[in-house]
Amino acid sequence: MTHFSAMSLLKNALTGHKNWREQWPDSQPKAEYDVVIVGAGGHGLGAAYYLAKEHGITNVAVIDKGWLGGGNTGRNTTIIRSNYLYDESARLFDHALDLWDNLSQELNYNVMYSKRGVMMLAHNVHDVQSFQRHIHANRLNGVDNRWLTKEEAKAFCPPLNISPDARYPVMGAALQMRAGTARHDAVAWGYARAAAARGVDIIQNCPVTSIRRGPDGAVIGVETAKGFIRAKKVAVSAAGHTSVVMDTAGVRMPLESYPLQALVSEPVKPIFPCVVMSNTVHAYISQSDKGELVIGSGTDQYTSYSQRGGLPLIEHTVAAICEVFPIFTRMRMLRKWGGIVDVTPDRSAILGKTPVKGLYVNCGWGTGGFKATPGAAHTLAWTVAKDEPHPINAPFTLERFTTGRLIDEAAAAAVAH
Amino acid sequence: MTTQKHDFAAPVQIEELAPAARLSLRVRPDHRAVLADALGLDLPARIGDRAASDGREALCLGPDEWLILAPEAADLIAAAAAVYPTAPHSLTEISDREITLHLSGPSVLDLLATCCPRDVGALAVGRGCRTVFDSATVTLWRDGPAVFRMDVWRSFLPHVRNLMALAEAELATGL
């Protein structure tokens, strides 16, 4: 693996960039692996990387039906934060945040993790109560998150409209300063390159058609478009398609897949210094390094795998942005796209073991999967390697839907992830 | 009730009508005839169809739901109560739940097309429907090619009127 640095860039520049090598090979499947990971998004590639790096398990394949990073990893609005209410969530997302902090250096790939601060707007008394509850809980969990008056919020994000006459006046905001954004593609590519360098096979354009189990019920491998691949362990990390894959192993999941849309504006010079989320009006916005305003929408009402989504939702999302940031009505939408998000009944992830021996799952992130990428990948690798829960992912079991021990952030705070 | 002055130059005229008795009738189809007799009013079976007789009007809104307008409610309620034992039903007065707008003028379909996603033009004269105007559920009665009544839940009315005011101004510009 060529080490990336300003030096290597300069050196290659002088030789016309002819000597760069491929960042990961286009592998063909071997007959057998210790671990097969289904889904080559940030989560799956990351898990492979940590299996190799921290557990010495390098006979690993990451298999994807399309191109790596082509799913939600490359389709989300790249918001990263950890100011969640419940201890379980706060620990998981804060663990991810710690990993984000060094990810560029760790992977020798600049994922452009930008600690611009994520500000969540309170528009009514209920929001204020709920955010205060978050802030207090975060403080005692050692997670940074503080209350801003509406004037402080305006100072932090000048385009913000704090007029009391607004339909949803801003009453204040919760700010997590450590939070921010990262370059989504770079996360997938960085993990892919680092994993491949440690011997992991990345097999693209190879749909997994089913998971096969042996007579004792344990996993023995996966059927794919390129034939059967034997595996001692299989970890499914296929986002919106997880329930389809798990079904082939006879595991029915508490998941539903919904279309989620996002859009960007034409690029402009720096105008928007942070990330702002308003769950009351459903507006999520930041500005990319390229200058585009990156705007997230809510999910459409019906389940779907079409990656399309409808116009009315986009109209409401853009209207919400214009309501909170009226200076943007003359900005133009450049591009709108859709992803498929898998949602659990309590809107928290399922991360770890399954009833099937040798089968592991990482799913149910809803609209909040990107921010968890390193944390989910890191703890999943642990669980796969040791066949036991990591203290941080232990609460995120399938069993909780039987026992009733849900981790319902949304119900608890009406806060979308 | 504020009633807007007629302006026959305007592309649309919007008036609030004075309140009349309005009732929601819910009854199983097999008891429909009994109630029709009791109320002295035909109850059409097809959703969207209307019937009228001596000042009373009925609009079928659902398989077991009729909206009934009348000069006053009391004797309708009494008449229905009389057949309740044989034809159980629910007849609820909702005279004050909605306020009715009278919409007319050459551009009335354009006005409705600003916020009604369904093809209102396809609603035949003499029929009606429950639909949505922006985010407000409304009941539309088409009384003529360019004449509608719209029942709007009381608290939604200011929002509906605000939107209609924007549309009126826009239509007046001819753009």
Added chain:
Amino acid sequence: MLLIHCPYCDETLPELEFAYAGEAHIARPVDPSALSDEEWRDFLFIRTNARGTHFERWRHIHGCARFFNAARDTVTDRFLVTYKAGESRPDLTVKESAE
């Protein structure tokens, strides 16, 4: 925006008049107390989440207000058929839409 045929109004109308109401044909158990925790979980939470033909419920919330059933292809979002609440799952072997 989808176009949805309401089996009660017998009209094909814009999605904005309707509200999605989750997977269809998940009947509430007659005697929930007789169910094991696992069976109750399945009723509460386990969903088919079909990729392809999905049986689901909609409500004509801004219309006749009826709940009804639909079979929709979740890959194309196209409705294959809609039918009244209480009617049993139609046979779609002919209609089954390929991806």
Added chain:
Amino acid sequence: MSRYRIPGHGRVDHGAPVSFIFDGKTYQGLRGDTVASALLANGVHLMGRSFKYHRPRGTVTAGSEEPNALIGTSRGPGRFEPNTRATVQELRKGLVTESQNKWPRLSFDIGAINDRAYMLFSAGFYYKTFMWPKSFWDKVYEPFIRSAAGLGKSPTENDPDRYAARYLHTDLLIVGGGPAGIASALVAAKSGARVVLVDENPEMGGALLSDPSVMIDGAPAWEWLDTSLTELRAAGVRLMTRTTAIGYYHQNFVGLCERLTDHLDTPPADAPRERMWRVRADQVVLAQGALEKPLVFDGNDRPGVMLAGSAQTYLNRYGVRVGDNPAVLTCHDSAYHAAFDLADAGSRIAAIIDTRRDVRPDLTDAAAQRGIRVMQGHTATGTKGRLRIKSVRVNPVQDDAVGKPVEIACDALLMSGGWTPSLHLFSHTKGSLAWDADSNTFLPDRRTEACQIAGAGRGLWGFGPVLEDGVNAGLAAIEALSRSGNPRDLPVQNDRLGTGVSHTELPTDLSAGKAKAFVDFQNDVTAKDLRLAVREGMRSIEHVKRYTTNGMATDQGKMSNINGLMIAADALAKQPPQVGLTTFRPPYTPTSFGAFAGYLRGQTFQLTRTTPIDPWAEANGAVFEPVAQWRRGWYFPKPGEDMHAAVARECRATRASVGIFDASTLGKIEVAGPDAVEFMNRMYTNPWTKLAPGRCRYGLLLGEDGFIRDDGVIGRLSSDLFHVTTTTGGAARVLNMMEDYLQTEWPDLNVWLTSTTEQWATVALNGPNALALLKPLVEGVDWDDFPHMSVAECSVAGLPARLFRLSFTGEVGFEVNVPARHGLALWTALIEAGKPYDICPYGTEAMHVLRAEKGYIIVGQDTDGTVTPQDAGLDWAIGKAKPDFVGKRSLSRPDIVAKGRKQLVGLLTEDGSKLEEGAQIVLDPNQPLPMKMVGHVTSSYDSAALGHPIAMAVIEGGHDRMGEVVHIPMPDGVRRARITSTVFYDPTGERLKA
């Protein structure tokens, strides 16, 4: 007269000069000009700077696909927009424009040093560096990258303009008003179908506007165009210009953005700037034509280098010659016609450089007649000129061997790399494309929607074939509408048919590594960037695109996608379809946020519901708070009072005498029918069978998961009739939930639900004097049989009423429901009658305090969707004998019956200080972070009645910890609080019995 304008030529109005400003300088143009055509008429080619290298750029195209000529446009305060395409913006009086992404000025831009160091800024360079030292990313590197990027400046003022929206239902929507679209419309209109024809340009005609030389149906092109449009208007076809089909959604739902005022000198007041049309069409014809491809060679981005077809457009449509001696570089016949038209208009064509050895003799002859030198089998290997092209470097190519170069002087270079069918909308539908090896283009294949594709969009070339195809598409569409139509013959004379070949980079004798051969002009993506991406392992076009940003500029890849694909495929030694095509995504061209927002702005952004009593509250100085969709009176401050003082006074007055409260927002549902009681037993946790008519009961509603969803007092008016009240926010949700169970689980029940929330206005009276105040106003109530928790139909203040005796304050209380139209009358009557008792209107905040003093919960504040009845201390509300009710089964799940669940309790601080709502509770305040939290404060108020603050909280095992002390660590120190009952005031309920 502008030097490059040809008097009388084109479709502009030569009698109507329009002046405008570009970068501070005033220019003259004509009515009908775009900013680009007017600047070109003045000899100005330099219009912008590129994204990364800040290279000087001129206009490449004459349409909405323009990647380079992006300008800021403005019309007074609040009316500035960046990144406007100069090729689209029509001139209007007083239009002020400016170039972008340059400093200090367009002709001398410091940022252009990036261009010198371009070897460093190779594809994906930023992934490889800026990592050390770590802290520099946020502080130094990222700010640098950001300020360098971004093209234009964002608006900074609120936009005074309006935006509109309209639904449109039609039989046939035709997208594209060129020959194919018009031909479709002509045949479809005859069938009587409702037809809508849209085009993004200010006038219909498409390619006909750029190429008037053909004869159609015996008439000159423009004459045929006029008569055809007249015919369409007469047939009732809706012709929409300046209207872009931005997106093609499910089931022929198409979004159109109509630009209404940006071209007007002075728009009418109230006129919306843009309107979003939401079209539902039974059939759609896509006739979007084709886009010309640039050629990829060193220096192909120099101002003056533009597409040949665009030069032809500037000439024929705007009467503008783009140069005095342009050279032409092509691999397609079409460019010859551009050359001929310009030559005939007085330009001296420096040369036609054709990469092909063999060219149709009729073309070379026609060139010879005009004295134009044709260099067949030649390539271009470079251009010169700092801010405008001065010469092009041309070499012969013999079997891939590039020969000696010659310099050819020119002041413009017109290039044509062939044509690409415009299939953006088609791919929005996920319709599949098939690669056509002969034409080296993708053509439409499998359709997913009810649509036809016509004309150049199907790879056809020449007006004859395109018109015929348009006719056929129109016929196919009306047939699909089960209407009948007749074919129409539209013969074309002197048609300009043509073919061509296609290239990756043009062959060159210079080191490819040094060449700046641009593929994506705006994003400065060169051919070698694409090859580098492939070398680094990017094998799918999606990866290549994302790694290089090719096709991600504001032209959405219209100029660059196909060239990028061809080069990537070449680098991978694959066929283009194996490498794939990046999906086109809506909108077709960048579309203003305002157009999407439409009417949903300001006060019409989302509805605000108000009660019949709201006008009184407004007039009496209420401060309001938004609750769900409603606005409610929060408190009623007297002059000089702050919130705290007002709320304390309202609470005191209510407990001392009587308070009045607008409760109209409470949800109300009439549950009627013989099975009403059975239905209530199944829905609510409580038992209802024994509730006598005329009595009320507190009802608790769970979700099937066992958690509290809603609550409210429910009155039984008769054996078959219940008056259910819900929370303000829960009204719609509860009714929907009830209908769901009734319609789909228990259709056998004879019971019906009707929302009466807005039928009734509800006024609450509470306080020791409430009864005394009310009694004289009430008729039809037997007071001897009207205890607490009773309901009666009666009259109050002469109004028909439903009177509830209940209390949410612990005082004697009533809720008077009257028909909504009388709500205000009732309120004022009670205020009047209450004067002797110093009646005090109170708002939602006082209501919260008063109920908290009694330990009554607010669903959504003291519960949060994870709280069971036991957790909330509401076991008493559960009908233990009932076999089942919604949510019952979930209450016996392992974790729900487990010890240590968070339970609702009261809290009193030891130092008498007020706790913060949301404050977290711990048992050991001295533990390190992260602390083990056992609960949080759900409600906290200063209690005027008790003289000290009170709080409610959920605490693990709280019900077994009565009297224990817990700790609340706050930033400024730890509070100690003792766990108490939630009932702080009048625990025995004496006051209710009054």
